[in-house]
Amino acid sequence: MKKTACLSAMIIALALMLCPPGAMAQEASGLGSTYGGMLFAGPSDPEYRSYEQAIKPVLLDRIEREYGVVLNGDTLSPEELLEINALLRLKRSDEPVNYILNRFPGALASETPS
Numbered sequence: 001m002k003k004t005a006c007l008s009a010m011i012i013a014l015a016l017m018l019c020p021p022g023a024m025a026q027e028a029s030g031l032g033s034t035y036g037g038m039l040f041a042g043p044s045d046p047e048y049r050s051y052e053q054a055i056k057p058v059l060l061d062r063i064e065r066e067y068g069v070v071l072n073g074d075t076l077s078p079e080e081l082l083e084i085n086a087l088l089r090l091k092r093s094d095e096p097v098n099y100i101l102n103r104f105p106g107a108l109a110s111e112t113p114s
Helices: 002-018 021-027 031-035 046-067 078-090 097-101
Strands: none
Touching: 031 046, 046 078, 078 097
């Protein structure tokens, strides 16, 4: 019984060291309190559209801050931004960013759509 209690205490202490209680609150944007746990009827749902408008600048800022890539928010949907974020997170260190962004025409802010 003592071994189980000691092991549980060690696991809890390790979890608190790796992820302090305030860390999640610091990283969460204000969108979590507004849209957290919401279910949408579909893309035509007005609440979904307002969510898309709110999440787009957050994703653009995160990608710029974490990867140094300035994207064109006018041509990209939030789903494409999420995909770009995932691809940038998983890219190899020697892989150029342009290789990933070529899949999304007009993605870079410096590009002009043709």
